[in-house]
Amino acid sequence: MDCLVVVGGWTPDLLLPDADEPHVGxxxxxxxxxxxxxxxxxxxxxxxxxxxxxxxRVGEKDFQLVVEVDLRDGEKPVQVEVEFLAPKDVKLKKHKPKLLTDFRVLQIEACSEAFHNPV
Structure with a gap:
């Protein structure tokens, strides 16, 4: 899917899975x-x-979903936040009525760079 790119903290693990020093995640x-x-x-x-x-489920922030992940380590499942971002320079079309209540993407600077050379 060329319209969705993982950015942020997980990119080092995805780009360099065999790194000498593992990324903290x-x-x-x-x-x-x-x-x-x-x-x-x-x-x-x-x-x-x-x-x-x-x-x-919808997270605390209105651009976020949350999923529980069981690491199978005997501890409680971890709450993982999935955040949806979009380029700030793109004009998003407003829908009436809203397609999703209480949810929006977070528009941020430089997000569009992720689509120039996705790996």
Missing amino acids: SIDVDLALDAAKLDDGRYAELVKLLLDTKRY
């Missing part, structure tokens, strides 16, 4: 969405599909 997953390719409510459909699995 991250407790959240940042997903950059190419809003230009996810028009006509496709990003809302993606989020709705995740919510419909009942594995994900």
Whole structure:
């Protein structure tokens, strides 16, 4: 899917899986969405599909879903936040009524760079 790119704290592990010194990882997953390719409510459909699995729930922030991950280490499952980001320079179309209540993507600077040379 060329309209979704993992960015943020997990990229070192994904790009350099055999690094001499392992990356410490991250407790959240940042997903950059190419809003230009996810028009006509496709990003809302993606989020709705995740919510419909009942594995994900809306997080504290309105651009975030949360999933419990059992690391099978005898400890409590870890709460992993999945954050949905989009380029700040893209004009997002407003829908009336909203496609998803209480949810939006977070538009940030430089997010569009992730789509120039995705690996």
